[in-house]
Amino acid sequence: MINFRYKKLDFLIFLLAFFICAKKNAQQNIPADARIITLNEAIQLGIQNNNQLKIANTDVAVANENLSQSKIAKTPAIGLNMGYNYIGNPKVYEGFYEKNVTVDYYNQQGSASVFASMPLYYGGAINNQIDKQKLIANMQESVAKMTESEIKQTITTQFFTLEKLYKQIEVTKQNIVNTDLRIKQLESRVANGQNLKSDLLRTELQKSNFEVAVFRSSNSIELISNYLDILTGLPTNTKLKPVLDGILIPKEEVSLEESLNEAYQNRYEIKRSEINVRIAESSLDITKSGFKPFVNANLLFNTQYPAQWPDYSNNILNYWAAGVSLSWDVSSFYNLKHKTGADKLQIDKSNIALEATKDVINQDVKAAYVRFTESVRNIVTFKKDVDLALSNYKIVKSRYDNDFALISDIVDAELQLNEAKISLNNANIDAIIQYYSLQYAMGKL
Numbered sequence: 001m002i003n004f005r006y007k008k009l010d011f012l013i014f015l016l017a018f019f020i021c022a023k024k025n026a027q028q029n030i031p032a033d034a035r036i037i038t039l040n041e042a043i044q045l046g047i048q049n050n051n052q053l054k055i056a057n058t059d060v061a062v063a064n065e066n067l068s069q070s071k072i073a074k075t076p077a078i079g080l081n082m083g084y085n086y087i088g089n090p091k092v093y094e095g096f097y098e099k100n101v102t103v104d105y106y107n108q109q110g111s112a113s114v115f116a117s118m119p120l121y122y123g124g125a126i127n128n129q130i131d132k133q134k135l136i137a138n139m140q141e142s143v144a145k146m147t148e149s150e151i152k153q154t155i156t157t158q159f160f161t162l163e164k165l166y167k168q169i170e171v172t173k174q175n176i177v178n179t180d181l182r183i184k185q186l187e188s189r190v191a192n193g194q195n196l197k198s199d200l201l202r203t204e205l206q207k208s209n210f211e212v213a214v215f216r217s218s219n220s221i222e223l224i225s226n227y228l229d230i231l232t233g234l235p236t237n238t239k240l241k242p243v244l245d246g247i248l249i250p251k252e253e254v255s256l257e258e259s260l261n262e263a264y265q266n267r268y269e270i271k272r273s274e275i276n277v278r279i280a281e282s283s284l285d286i287t288k289s290g291f292k293p294f295v296n297a298n299l300l301f302n303t304q305y306p307a308q309w310p311d312y313s314n315n316i317l318n319y320w321a322a323g324v325s326l327s328w329d330v331s332s333f334y335n336l337k338h339k340t341g342a343d344k345l346q347i348d349k350s351n352i353a354l355e356a357t358k359d360v361i362n363q364d365v366k367a368a369y370v371r372f373t374e375s376v377r378n379i380v381t382f383k384k385d386v387d388l389a390l391s392n393y394k395i396v397k398s399r400y401d402n403d404f405a406l407i408s409d410i411v412d413a414e415l416q417l418n419e420a421k422i423s424l425n426n427a428n429i430d431a432i433i434q435y436y437s438l439q440y441a442m443g444k445l
Contacts, residue, residue, distance in 0.1 A: 033239055034239045035234070035238050035239065035240050035241065036243055037159075037240050037241070037242060037243065038242070038243050038245065039155075039156065039242070039244075042155050042159055042228065042232055042242075045232035045234065046151045046152065046155050046231050047148060047151070047152075049233020049234075050151050050231055050232070051233075052147055052151065053144070053148055056140070056143055056144035056147040056148075059140045059143065060137070060141050060143075060144050063133070063139075063141075064137050066136070066137075067130070067133040067134055067137050070129050070130045070133040071130055073126045074119065076116050076117065076118040077116065077117045078114070078115070078116045079114070079116075080112075080114055081113045081114075081115070082110075082111070082112045082113075083110065084108075084109070084110045086107055086108065086109075087106070087107050087108075088105070088107065089102055089103055089105045090102075106306055108306075109306070110305045111303065111304045111305070112302070112303050113300060113302040113303070114300070114301045115298070115299065115300045115301075116298070116299040116300075117296050117297070117298050117299075118296065118297045119294070119295075120295040120296060120297050120324070121292075121293070122289065122294050122295075123289035123291065123292025123293070124289045125289035125290070128285040128286045128289060129286060131285075132279060132283065132286065135275050135278050135282060138275055139272055139279070142268045142271045143268075143272065145268045146269060146272070149268065149440060149445050152440070152445050153436065153437065153440040153445055155228065155231050156433070156436045156445070157433055157436070158227055158228050158231070159228070159242050160242070160429050160432055160436075161224060161429075161433070162221060162224050162225065162228070162240060162242050163242045163244060163429060164425070164426055164429045164430075165217045165221050165224070166221065166241065166242075167422065167425050167426075167429075168213070168217050168426075169217045169218065169221075171418050171419075171421065171422050171425075172210050172213050172214050172217070173210075173214060175210050175415060175418055176210045176211060176214070178411060178414065178415070179206055179207040179210060179411075180207065182408070182411045183200065183203055183207065186203055186408070187200060195406070195408070199406075203408070221239070225238065225239045225240045228240055254372075254438070256365070256366065256369050259365050259369050259442050260362060260365050262442040262443065262444065263361050263364075263365045263441060263443055264361070265443070266442060266443025266444060267361050267442075267443040268443065269357050269361060270354070270358060270361065273350070273353055273357040274354060276350045277350040277351055277354055279350075280343065280347040280349075280350045281347055283343050284340065284344060284346075284347065287336055287339050287343050288336075288340065290332045290335075290336050291332050291333060291336065292328075293326055293327065293328035294326070294327050294328070295324065296324070296326075296327075297322075297323075297324055298321075298322065298324070298325055299320070299321070300320060300321045300322070301318075301319075301320040302318070302319055302321075303316060303317070304316070304318075305317070361441070364441045365438075365441045367441075368434065368437045368440070368441040369438060369441075371434045371437065371438075372431070372434040374434075375427065375430045375431040375433075375434040376431055379424070379427045379428060382420065382423045382424040382427045385420045385424070386417070386424050388420075389413075389416045389417040389419075389420040390417055392416065392417075393410075393413040393414060393416070393417045396409050396410050396412075396413040397410055
């Protein structure tokens, strides 16, 4: 009877210490040197500061400038020519340098002309070039949007992975506290001959494993925080602590067919591949324009002083001219034969690449869908594990209260319960991660 009361008192002290430490640990879960951050804040910082996205947006700006430049080909080309010469007095020779006469020549000569030329017809080359540049600008916009989606996906995954590590450290530290209490109790029991020394050594080894787990998780937090710092543009070595306020485990049901349909409509990879097909077709149109003649409208104004020489008069000659010019490279009919063939092959290649992109997206969506449904089912399984661990804990506690189990048995049962809770927490976070991965695969992130 005395032994039973002694064991029950030990257990009550242990249980009371457990809840006190658990409450204290929950209050200190946020490190003092950590920066609190929400998922929405991290994504917005990534959109504003990420260097890869800045590069992609700069490419969009460059493509738009090139588009504006290509449109200038439709405007008139205007030029100005001016010249001045000093002419020495010429000598007129008779025979083969036998006799010469120096001519008193007018030494000053100047001229100026203004000309303008405007394309009237270039076989559609100018319009096709503008259309091609529009497609390139659209493709760069798709690349920028795709880069933004990839950054959102990466930030989301790392954000929730960071939260998972913090939860693991929280529970593992509580296990260390519980193990310390067990070690103290076992040291007393070993001294009194109530437990074997091997029980104490096994418990000390367990504590060491917990400390190693905390150390590894802490290092992982440092690495992931640094990666998120780079993604979001925050100062490096800023330790981050995610906050999951308002983020719930997704409950909506999605079908694989609907997911695939949305992916085909929304994924920027498909849009980019479709634009590549149109760019290849535009290149063929530009090449075919080389078979056609070019027509320009021309305008010229010229002034000349003196009017003419050597029989010059000290006058100014002005005149203007307007007309139309036509040029046609007839050799293009055989020079461009292979170029058109290459352009047609490029169109075929772009169409094949489009189908290959659809195949990759099909696989991405199926994999994300399977992983998401799997993670949702895992939650149910791990909830059962928690219930089983809790039932086992209650049974062991009852056995311990009736002097049929050792304190090591009750603590082991408690550790199993804590591990089951960790697994359930990880399953919940994995479900959220897989949900966002599915949204990304569907082109909705």
